[in-house]
Amino acid sequence: MQSTPITRRALTVRLAxxxxxxxxxxxxxxADHATGASPANGLIHTAAAIRQxxxxxxxxxxxxxxLTNEKRFDAITxxxxxxxxxxxxxxxxxxxxGGVGGTFTLFGGYITGLNLxxxxxxxxxxxWRAGSWKPGQYSIADFSLVADGARTRLVFEHRGFPESEGxxxxxxxxxxxxxxxxxxxxxx
Numbered sequence: 665m666q667s668t669p670i671t672r673r674a675l676t677v678r679l680a681x682x683x684x685x686x687x688x689x690x691x692x693x694x695a696d697h698a699t700g701a702s703p704a705n706g707l708i709h710t711a712a713a714i715r716q717x718x719x720x721x722x723x724x725x726x727x728x729x730x731l732t733n734e735k736r737f738d739a740i741t742x743x744x745x746x747x748x749x750x751x752x753x754x755x756x757x758x759x760x761x762g763g764v765g766g767t768f769t770l771f772g773g774y775i776t777g778l779n780l781x782x783x784x785x786x787x788x789x790x791x792w793r794a795g796s797w798k799p800g801q802y803s804i805a806d807f808s809l810v811a812d813g814a815r816t817r818l819v820f821e822h823r824g825f826p827e828s829e830g831x832x833x834x835x836x837x838x839x840x841x842x843x844x845x846x847x848x849x850x851x852x
Contacts, residue, residue, distance in 0.1 A: 713823040714834050718842045720816045722849040724785045724809040727816045730845060731788055731807060732779075734760040737770065739852075743844035746771040771840070777802065785809060797826060818842075 720727050730736045738758035741747055749755060749772030756773030760766070766779045774795045781789035792805040803825035810817040825833055 712825065712827040712830055713821065714830065714837065715822075716820045716834070716837060716842070718818050718820075718846075719812065720818055720846055720849060721814075722816060723814055724811050724816045726849060726852075727809055727818060727845070728785045728788065730848060732760060732762050732782070734758050734768075736848070736852075740841075740844045740848045741771055743847045744840045746774075746840045746844075749774050777805075780804075792822070794829070797829075801826070 722730075730740060735758075737760060738750075741750060741758060750758070752772055754773075756769050758771075759769040761768065761779070762782075764779055764782050767777065768779065768790070769776050775792065776795070777790045777792040779788070779790055781787065786809055788807040790805045790807075791802040793802045804821075804823050806821045808819040808821075810819065820837065822833060822837070
């Protein structure tokens with residue numbers, strides 16, 4: 665059977681529908697959260713979802729730019745343990761096409777995806793995948809930025825990933841995104 669190629673626009677439309685399809689997982693998370701069932705690392709076992717909140721010593725505009733600008737994100741990667749992926753044989757350079765429907769390649773090509781929704785300085789929703797996942801398998805990474813004076817409260821939700829990856833991802837967001845992001849914003 666021959667497959668029909670899908671356009672970037674059609675893929676964007678299909679992936680944009682995923683948050684609705686994954687809404688049940690979000691409702692389960694909300695029920696668990698209301699009862700206090702959420703563990704400290706943000707991993708919710710009943711819904712295969714991660715919810716983490718961090719405070720960053722920078723305004724939302726700087727945080728948003730760090731997440732959506734390839735030069736800035738490359739600098740963040742170099743502050744994490746993921747920097748070794750940039751130097752590996754066959755590694756791809758950090759690339760972020762900054763518009764809705766734009767693709768991204770991070771951590772030497774190990775992380776790839778597509779920007780589904782972008783509200784500058786407030787929200788970024790991505791179809792996000794790791795290179796070890798089955799071909800075509802994507803999750804949804806949702807970054808919400810809330811101003812708190814000169815700081816930003818970043819509320820992050822990740823859902824739709826392979827359930828066996830949850831603990832590793834929950835840890836990895838802190839190690840490869842949040843801690844290097846904080847370091848980068850203090851230095852720049």
